[in-house]
Amino acid sequence: ILFIIFGSFKKTGPAWFEDAEGGGDKLAISFRPTGLLVGILFLVASIGVALATGQVPAGERGVVLKFGAVTDKTLGEGIYLVAPFVNSVERMSVQTVKQEEPASAASKDLQTVQTTVALNFHLNPERVNDVYQTLRRDYVSRIIQPAIQESVKAVTATFDAEELITKRPQVKSEIEEVLSSRLAINGISLDTLSLTNFEFSGAFAASIEAKQVAAQDAIRAENLLIQIRVEAEQNEAQAAGDKLAAIERAEGTKQSNILNSEGLKESAILEAEGQAQARVIRANAEAEARVIQAIAEAKAILEVADATADGNALLDATLSKQVIDFSLVENLAPSIRTVVIPSGQDLILSDALLGSNP
Numbered sequence: 001i002l003f004i005i006f007g008s009f010k011k012t013g014p015a016w017f018e019d020a021e022g023g024g025d026k027l028a029i030s031f032r033p034t035g036l037l038v039g040i041l042f043l044v045a046s047i048g049v050a051l052a053t054g055q056v057p058a059g060e061r062g063v064v065l066k067f068g069a070v071t072d073k074t075l076g077e078g079i080y081l082v083a084p085f086v087n088s089v090e091r092m093s094v095q096t097v098k099q100e101e102p103a104s105a106a107s108k109d110l111q112t113v114q115t116t117v118a119l120n121f122h123l124n125p126e127r128v129n130d131v132y133q134t135l136r137r138d139y140v141s142r143i144i145q146p147a148i149q150e151s152v153k154a155v156t157a158t159f160d161a162e163e164l165i166t167k168r169p170q171v172k173s174e175i176e177e178v179l180s181s182r183l184a185i186n187g188i189s190l191d192t193l194s195l196t197n198f199e200f201s202g203a204f205a206a207s208i209e210a211k212q213v214a215a216q217d218a219i220r221a222e223n224l225l226i227q228i229r230v231e232a233e234q235n236e237a238q239a240a241g242d243k244l245a246a247i248e249r250a251e252g253t254k255q256s257n258i259l260n261s262e263g264l265k266e267s268a269i270l271e272a273e274g275q276a277q278a279r280v281i282r283a284n285a286e287a288e289a290r291v292i293q294a295i296a297e298a299k300a301i302l303e304v305a306d307a308t309a310d311g312n313a314l315l316d317a318t319l320s321k322q323v324i325d326f327s328l329v330e331n332l333a334p335s336i337r338t339v340v341i342p343s344g345q346d347l348i349l350s351d352a353l354l355g356s357n358p
Helices: 002-007 033-052 125-135 139-156 161-166 168-185 202-318 321-332
Strands: 009-013 028-031 053-056 060-066 069-075 078-081 087-093 097-106 112-123 188-195
Touching (some): 033 053, 053 060, 060 125, 069 125, 097 139, 112 125, 112 139, 139 168, 139 188, 168 188
Antiparallel strands (some): 009 028, 060 069, 060 087, 112 188
16 A cells, blocks of 8 residues: 555655745655556555465365355365455364253153253364355254254153163164264264263152162162072082081991991901811811821731730740640639649640630
8 A cells, every 4th residue: 555655656856946934945746647556456466366365274174155155166274276356265164063952851751851962073074065055154053952952852752761761872872873864964973972861850850769779679688588598508508418428427337337347257257267177177187196096006006916926926935735724724713723634635625615705
């Protein structure tokens, strides 16, 4: 602007003139139209360059407008150049944004449910033109908030109040699925979704608490019953073990007694057999001794007999016939003192009589 103003004037030379008061000299300056035109053109060019260039920051996309109408062209991150006064660029953020929204709904059993939905979302970079054309930058209040309310109501209506607590992961998954499909229609991508605790009316909360207390009492009673049953089974098992141990001990004692009895029996048998064998050996020894004794006695008798025979033979050879006859008579009649035998005769007794018993 200063260039245009001062460039349109030029210095004409030292033309001196008096001022109205009649004193002082003034410098004469003349107007130059060419300088003004150049200045205007330079200004217009500067404005055009400024309007034609720009920069799209990281995490944003540029929507190109042509005379204010949305085009299909989208500018990525970095410096861009467009036709000035024809095209303009509107920047749209595609970064992940967090949004928390309280939601109220009714369960399947008509219980009022309060919860807070926290979600992270971002604009689809490929559809920022559509979002800008239909929603501009007002997509949170016009799309996201109503979609959260509708999704929560649609899903909680299919669950009982208790199921909203017991099946919380399933409820969250279904709400996330419904909400994601609703947002995707409008070019918004859902990243994550979280649910705070479900809140119910005071009366229902009290009933749930009472039910939970009863359930806990039932669980404790069941656990106590299980404990008693386990202890009974343990006692029964211990009794069975003691019984089995007693049986095994009795069986062991029985086997020991049997073995002892059999040992004593075998010992008695062996002892009896030993005694019998000893008696047999003794009897055999005695018999053998008797036989030996008999043999010895027989030998002695034979020896005596032989000696007697030898003696008799010796006597027979040494004694006279008269002595023999005298001996015979003496044996036959020991009381007879005198025997008269005729002269020249033998004994009146024959040899046959002498060989017989009196």
